[in-house]
Amino acid sequence: MLAEFDLIRRYLMPSPTRHAADGVALGSGDDAALLVPQAGHQLAVSVDTSVVDVHFPGDAPAFAVGHRALAVALSDLAAMGAKSRWCFMALTLDQRRFADDAATHAWMEGFGQGFHTLCQRHATTLAGGDVTSGALTVGVTVMGETPQGQALRRDGARPGDxxxxxxxxxxxxxxxxxxxxxxxxxxxxxxxxxxxxxxxxxxxxxxxxxxxxxxxxxxxxxxxxxxxxxxxxxxxxxxxxxxxxxxxxxxxxxxxxxxxxxxxxxxxxxxxxxxxxxxxxxxxxxxxxxxxxxxxxxxxxxxxxxxxxxxxxxxxxxxxxxxxx
Structure with a gap:
């Protein structure tokens, strides 16, 4: 039987090495994360949920599921003109989809690689999350920063634009x-x-x-x-x-x-x-x-x-x- 915290430690937690630029004073392993936004910036925060056979095929490669779950959430930050900083993941894992623990570990390895590869590409730190059992679902909350008062919004279009x-x-x-x-x-x-x-x-x-x-x-x-x-x-x-x-x-x-x-x-x-x-x-x-x-x-x-x-x-x-x- 796979343990929740074993999966988190092996496949989801980022490297323990942190830099001041991450803006994470306290990350995974406590009850909540402590984040340090840049002075003069506003936080842009969005959450996106990806459900199997609704947002991605059940037979999609695990790497693609991890990548895609983060990418669609980061896209909301892009629309605001925000620089991505942090993310949180709530993973609901359906172990009935796998033949045994080895198959679960193989899927989690691919999923984690897809997620963390995109994190690294966009300098985004996974600062916390949760893992539970149920129908395969990936909830991702992303946080970014924009200079004060400069975020792109939906309500600024004018006739003639x-x-x-x-x-x-x-x-x-x-x-x-x-x-x-x-x-x-x-x-x-x-x-x-x-x-x-x-x-x-x-x-x-x-x-x-x-x-x-x-x-x-x-x-x-x-x-x-x-x-x-x-x-x-x-x-x-x-x-x-x-x-x-x-x-x-x-x-x-x-x-x-x-x-x-x-x-x-x-x-x-x-x-x-x-x-x-x-x-x-x-x-x-x-x-x-x-x-x-x-x-x-x-x-x-x-x-x-x-x-x-x-x-x-x-x-x-x-x-x-x-x-x-």
């Missing part, structure tokens, strides 16, 4: 479609986009002072644009021909389905931003330093709703809504 997206769209939905068809070649670019999404933290920070509003594209472009529209009390005019489609998406799904995936598929974790037209070029130059594109796909208007999209298109993913994907 352009609407732009980072990177490419539709890859998450395309990868899920391939997985459901039985595709298991993990080097396929669409499967990479679905199983191993990359949170755009550097892009979010680079857009501070330029973007008027921002959100990450998790539930689909139209759904997440809707959150910005409502928060900012603006409408939108989109040019669907300008949508930057993910590599291989049209070949995998066909032209019409590829465009629908880009509009409503979700799981892209790119950033959707609004900017004054005169700031677009500078924003594109900043992001080009990361090898990342910024594509203008429309503009904000005073007319409510969204113009320029096919009628009858799905808005995107919503929990607790009958008929959603």
């Amino acid at each position: 352009v609407i732009a997206v980072t990177g490419e769209l539709g890859g998450g939905a395309g990868g899920l479609a391939l997985w459901q068809r039985g595709e298991r070649h993990l080097e396929h670019p669409l499967l990479q986009r679905y199983l191993l999404p990359e949170p755009r933290l550097a892009a979010g920070e680079a857009l501070l002072g330029l973007a008027s509003a921002a959100i990450d594209i998790s539930d689909g472009l139209l759904a997440d644009l809707g959150h910005v529209r409502h928060a900012s009390s603006v409408g939108a005019v989109l040019d669907i021909e300008a949508l930057p489609l993910a590599q291989g998406l049209e070949e995998a799904l066909g032209g019409e389905a590829a465009r629908q995936a880009a509009l409503s598929g979700g799981d892209d974790y790119e950033l959707l931003v609004t900017l004054a037209p005169e700031k677009v070029e500078e924003a594109q130059q900043r992001l080009s330093g990361f090898g990342l594109g910024l594509t203008v796909i429309g503009h904000c208007s005073e007319t409510p709703g969204v113009q320029g999209i096919p009628s009858g298109g799905r808005a995107g993913w919503q929990h607790f809504n009958e008929g959603t994907p």
